[in-house]
Amino acid sequence: MLLPRFILPSALLSLAYATPTLVGNQDAYGHYQVMETVEIPDGYSYQGPADPDTILNLRLIVKSAGASQLSDKLDQISNPTHADYGKHLSQEQLASITEPEAGTVDLLTSWLAAFSGVSGVSHARHASAISFKSTVAAANLMLAANFGIFQVTNGDDSIVRSLHYSLPEYLTQHVGLIHPITFFPKPSAINASPTAKRAPELVNSYHVSRRDADPELLAACTSIYPSCIAKLYNIDYTPPVDERLSGSSLGVVGFLEQTILQSDVTDFVRKYGIAASTRANPGNFTVELVNGGTNIAEFPGAEATLDMQYSMSFTGNLPVVFYSVGGRAPTLDANGDLRPAGTGVNEPYLEWLEYMLAKPDGSIPQVLTISYTDTEQGVPRSYATHVCDLFGRLAARGVSIIDASGDGGIAGQEDFDCVTNDAEKKPTFLPTFPASCPYVTAVGATSGIPAYGSAFSSGGFSNYFEVPAYQKNATASYISYLDGQYDGLYNASGRGIPDVAISGSRYQTENNNVSSGFHPGTSGGTAVFGSMIALVNDARLRAGKPVLGWLNPTLYAAQTSSVWNDIQTGNSYGCGLVFNATEGWDTITGLGTPDFARLMKVLG
DSSP states (O other): BBBBBTTTGGGGGGGTTTTOOOOHHHHHHOOOOEEEOOOOTTTTTEEEOOTOOOOOEEEEOOOSSSSSHHHHHHHTTTTTTTTTTTOOHHHHHHHHSSSSSSSSHHHHHHHHTTTTEEEEEEEEEGGGGGEEEEEEHHHHHTTTTTEEEEEETTSSSSEEEEEEEEEEEHHHHHEEEETTTOOOOOOOOOOOOOOOOOOSSSSOSOOOOOOTTTHHHHHHHHHOOOHHHHHHTTOOOOOOSSSSSSSEEEEEEOOTTTOOOHHEEEHHHHHHHOOOOOOSSSTTOOEEETTTTTOOOOOHHHHHHHHHHHHHOOOOSEEEEEEEEOOOOOOTTTSSSSSOTOOOOOOOHHHHHHHHHOOOOOOOSSSEEEEEEOEEGSOOOOHHHHHHHHHHHHHHHOOOEEEEOSGGGOOOOOOOOOOOOSSTTOOOOOOTTTTTSSSEEEEEEEEEEEEEEEETTTOEEEEEEOOGGGGHHHHHHHHHHHHHTTTTTTOEEEEEEEEEEOOOEEEEEHHHHHHHHEEEEHHHHHHHHHHHHHHHHHHHHHHTTTOSOOOOOHHTTTGGGGGGEOOBBBBBEEEEEEEEEESSBBBTTTEEEEOHHHHHHHOO
């Protein structure tokens, strides 16, 4: 919300931190309007003004003129009963909808160019962002800011921030935010590992031997290998090896310095893959480095290895790309403060999405899998909203985006207490992001044979995103089942998580040419479900049909109701409480686990 021009918090009026005058800027650009203000957080002290020559890296998000139009278009092309179903947008068609009002980018870049000390201005057209470098002196002038040095009270760390920034009133209608000007880190112990802190399984054994357990499945699934997955989900299709490629492809995203060793994937696919391949080296893939990403093969990561080995064990000759994305995104700690730059545990979704949206038609895999997730409240809302909007743009171009729901049960993904990260510290369940974005298909987990909902499977209701139309009936039914239980601990009008589920126990991998096993979590299932969708796309393209694109409206449609094995037992643990699985959609297993043969019959 924009504040009146001169209403500033008391900290800004202190003698130690004086508000800079706006007179000179007003003469040149008219009245300025405050965009954002914050107080000096506990644990910091103001040390003085920042060096005027210090360089700041800033990103300005430009408001889109066609946000509602894109939403309507997405609903049409992703609704299996609509005449425009499957008519995905080209890059230029998308740009024609999402571009800002004519002249806006020129207006903003001209404004930036007017200030000496601003450099490196670049416009990410397809992501509505303008990145630039600025000296502190220039930023103070053009943003009516007062960048200073703030030192941690009980430490040596210091950062350069401003407690407020403003824009000329004539620009405010065009700018969503500029970050990270007012984000204050709170130094804390950082666990940079993407390996989740998982809730304990309520049943220690993988097998739950029951009278209705299939002996053949029990024998095949003492541990999870591709052969077990194929039996569990009736995966009976492999891309033809003696025909041209259909055009179906799969992308796997690696964050947080996760790298992959080609020989690990090749050896695993040779031994355990179920899809025939004419490649000399089955399991071959390409690597694209994004945002300074690296792929140091000598130190492969367990997360990337799991993702790639189970993505490629079912896809045969389909092209697979591994995106190694460098950097870290803004991360809020349990008090709502930003963690130090470069030490956060959140993935740089924004930089990766800007890269993907800039790619020309035909160069983006139609299925993208992400096995990473964050506690939703640990992601700044404005950042999460913009990232979700960009996921929607990818979906409009015919891309299915599949993400793990997380491995912390009701408590989300990180080691947060189950309270809000604001001053109130109210008890709350913790949903995850980007699983909470309506344009993303979230994958939960099951365990056992027959399957039950895994204790660690994260799920719940978003506090950032409203329940989408395609999901309203499903979530309403579950909330009715809860019958008032946990009221006030979750957002009953929020988007529900997850959408589907896949087995999440005892995945076996090979890491650095050494067998490694017992990887629980939602990551492996995300890779498996992404492979299923890539296979369906292969069949559709060979039949002259478009790829599936944004999945969720189709997954919740009546025509696909026969696809799901409804999981009605199990519960997710966290916050000292449990969500129970039940008939229909639930917060542990979503719609249930897929039967691939039925999925192919309905959608292939």
